[in-house]
Amino acid sequence: MTRVCLIGADDCTLQYELLSRETAREALSTYDLRRPFENTIALRTVSVGAAISLLNDLDWYLTRFVDEALVQEPSVSDEEWLSRELATQLRNSAVGPDETDEFCKIYGVERADPASAPGAPAASAAGANTESEGEHGSEEESGGESDERGDAATRTGGGQARTETQQTETTTEPTTPTPRRRLVEPLYVRRTGGDLPEYDLRDVDSTLVVRITEAEHSP
Incomplete structure (x- = not known):
């Protein structure tokens, strides 16, 4: 299964912005949504x-509320992600799987107080089902990152949005005050000899590698 992870912009609560809007909510309604990092939404699809x-269907919302959209394709790597642009090139056969690993950016991953998260408390729109990572670990995250044990699930209160009032009914279960993971400033690198430089911008618990295009590496 191909994975998608949307990283919310710093000035918005991504889960609310997407699930409170009918078109975006309907586009996401058939997916099992997860939140592997602070202010993110992740899901699985059948293919690149x-x-x-x-992502194309959600483009209007991505432009406004998403800092970056990532794709992980198992036929390319089980650990590293692709930028939306590189995944599009892969889908269009403009690049092959073995031609995607030269240019990368590495996000640091650190623990954060849930009270400081842009998405806390998270609002889940009616008709959608979102969960934080629980006892089964971080399936949406790559590279063997630590899971968010004890992070409570956020579920809807059932029923469809009441379109008569043009409002979305939401219910949110209280979340356990367990530190969440967040992505911090990326380091742009170039793979040489099969190896990536170490992330050295700050001390972090772990890292997440995103393969990008040469144009994204050197804008």
Whole structure:
């Protein structure tokens, strides 16, 4: 299964912005949504093509509320992600799987107080089901990162949004005050000899590698 992870912009609560809008909510309604990092939404699709199609459908919202959209394709790597642009090139056969690993950016991953998260408390729109990572670990995250044990699930109160009042009914279960993970400033690197430089911008618990295009590496 191909994975998608949307990283919310710093000035918005991504889960609320997407799930409170009917078009975005309907586009996401068939997916099992997760939140592997602070202010993110992650899901699984059947293929790279399906992932790119979904991102294209959500493009209006991504432009406004998403800092970056990531795609992880198992046929390319089980540990590293692709930028949306590189995944699109892969889908269009403009690059091959073995041609995607030269240019990368590495996000640091650190623990954060949930009270400081842009998405806390998270609002889940009616008709959608979102969960934080629980006892089964971080399936949406790559590279063997630590899971968010004890982070409570956020579920909807059932029923469809009441379109008569043009409002979305939401219910949110209280979340356990367990530190969440957040992505911090990326380091742009170039792989040489099969190895990536170490992340050295700050002390972090772990890292997440995103393969990017040469143009994204040197804008």
